[in-house]
Amino acid sequence: MVSYKDLGLVNTRAMFAAAVKGGYAIPAFNFNTMEQMQAIVMAAVETKSPVIMQVSKGARNYANATILRYMAQGAVEYAKELGCAHPEIVLHLDHGDSFELCKDCIDMGFSSVMIDGSSLPYEENIALTKKVVEYAHKYDVTVEAELGVLAGVEDEVASEVSHYTKPEEVIDFATRTGCDSLAISIGTSHGAYKFKPEQCTRDPKTGKLVPPPLAFDVLHEIEKKLPGFPIVLHGSSSVPQDEVDTINAYGGKLPDAVGIPEEQLREASKSAVCKINIDSDSRLAMTAAIRKYLAENPSHFDPRQYLKPARENMKKMYIHKIVEVLGSDNKLLQK
Ligand SMILES: [Zn+2]
Numbered sequence: 486m487v488s489y490k491d492l493g494l495v496n497t498r499a500m501f502a503a504a505v506k507g508g509y510a511i512p513a514f515n516f517n518t519m520e521q522m523q524a525i526v527m528a529a530v531e532t533k534s535p536v537i538m539q540v541s542k543g544a545r546n547y548a549n550a551t552i553l554r555y556m557a558q559g560a561v562e563y564a565k566e567l568g569c570a571h572p573e574i575v576l577h578l579d580h581g582d583s584f585e586l587c588k589d590c591i592d593m594g595f596s597s598v599m600i601d602g603s604s605l606p607y608e609e610n611i612a613l614t615k616k617v618v619e620y621a622h623k624y625d626v627t628v629e630a631e632l633g634v635l636a637g638v639e640d641e642v643a644s645e646v647s648h649y650t651k652p653e654e655v656i657d658f659a660t661r662t663g664c665d666s667l668a669i670s671i672g673t674s675h676g677a678y679k680f681k682p683e684q685c686t687r688d689p690k691t692g693k694l695v696p697p698p699l700a701f702d703v704l705h706e707i708e709k710k711l712p713g714f715p716i717v718l719h720g721s722s723s724v725p726q727d728e729v730d731t732i733n734a735y736g737g738k739l740p741d742a743v744g745i746p747e748e749q750l751r752e753a754s755k756s757a758v759c760k761i762n763i764d765s766d767s768r769l770a771m772t773a774a775i776r777k778y779l780a781e782n783p784s785h786f787d788p789r790q791y792l793k794p795a796r797e798n799m800k801k802m803y804i805h806k807i808v809e810v811l812g813s814d815n816k817l818l819q820k
Pocket of ligand 1: 580675719720762
């Protein structure tokens with residue numbers, strides 16, 4: 486058993502309470518590689534922002550769970566080395582799908598876990614979430630649960646259609662499970678193709694797809710039912726069109742990739758939404774930089790040559806999200 490506290494990590498409790506009160510959101514960036522981890526830490530330190538580094542089941546399969554945990558530990562030390570006296574870094578399991586997986590992560594030093602029982606019948610979701618909460622809270626690990634179903638693909642978790650969270654269920658669910666935060670479905674979606682062209686309109690000037698707006702009425706209903714309770718948005722990449730254009734200009738093929746407009750994420754951040762998950766945008770920033778570099782430097786073959794601009798581009802994107810969209814800059818609780 487490794488406690489996250491010994492690794493210098495923190496859970497989400499204090500940072501979420503402050504974020505809900507302060508009208509901003511904590512960034513939750515997925516990572517599987519050293520370059521992503523470095524870019525996340527550099528961005529968080531430079532902007533003095535708390536940050537959630539999250540690992541999906543797919544990331545654990547790709548990078549190895551033990552390595553990822555040591556990387557998170559390394560991230561804390563790296564943040565200190567970069568001049569942050571008290572880094573506020575959470576190591577979070579994204580989309581845990583079983584009690585065993587959550588327990589495994591808690592036992593190996595994660596400070597927060599998500600148990601995603603959203604595809605289960607309501608009572609089964611409650612029972613599973615409650616079981617994880619009971620175990621996690623023994624070790625002061627925070628738990629994110631999910632109600633409602635998002636469309637899109639995230640690793641092995643895929644759903645064709647979304648079902649908005651039912652506001653009438655949230656009080657019962659939060660009370661009976663004891664979860665610390667709740668991921669809801671209000672129209673965000675996993676992946677770089679969040680909406681089918683027929684769900685969108687098209688900007689006549691650019692020819693780009695304009696996605697349907699998020700269901701803010703559902704969010705506000707939920708906020709009214711659970712005042713001050715931390716709400717989480719998944720599938721909230723904005724799929725920056727300049728990165729998509731760069732990828733397509735240098736041999737890629739991402740037609741009609743579309744995300745959640747940043748304006749809407751900015752608005753959500755001011756509400757009880759206190760954690761916003763961003764994964765695809767990092768993938769796009771990395772791939773765009775690598776494609777461009779290799780196309781312009783066909784004789785280069787040292788991975789450091791193309792991973793360096795990739796890391797720079799991700800860092801720039803993370804800083805942009807923190808400062809311009811989520812508003813979590815200068816929000817460290819301990820200066
Ligand atoms: Zn998700």
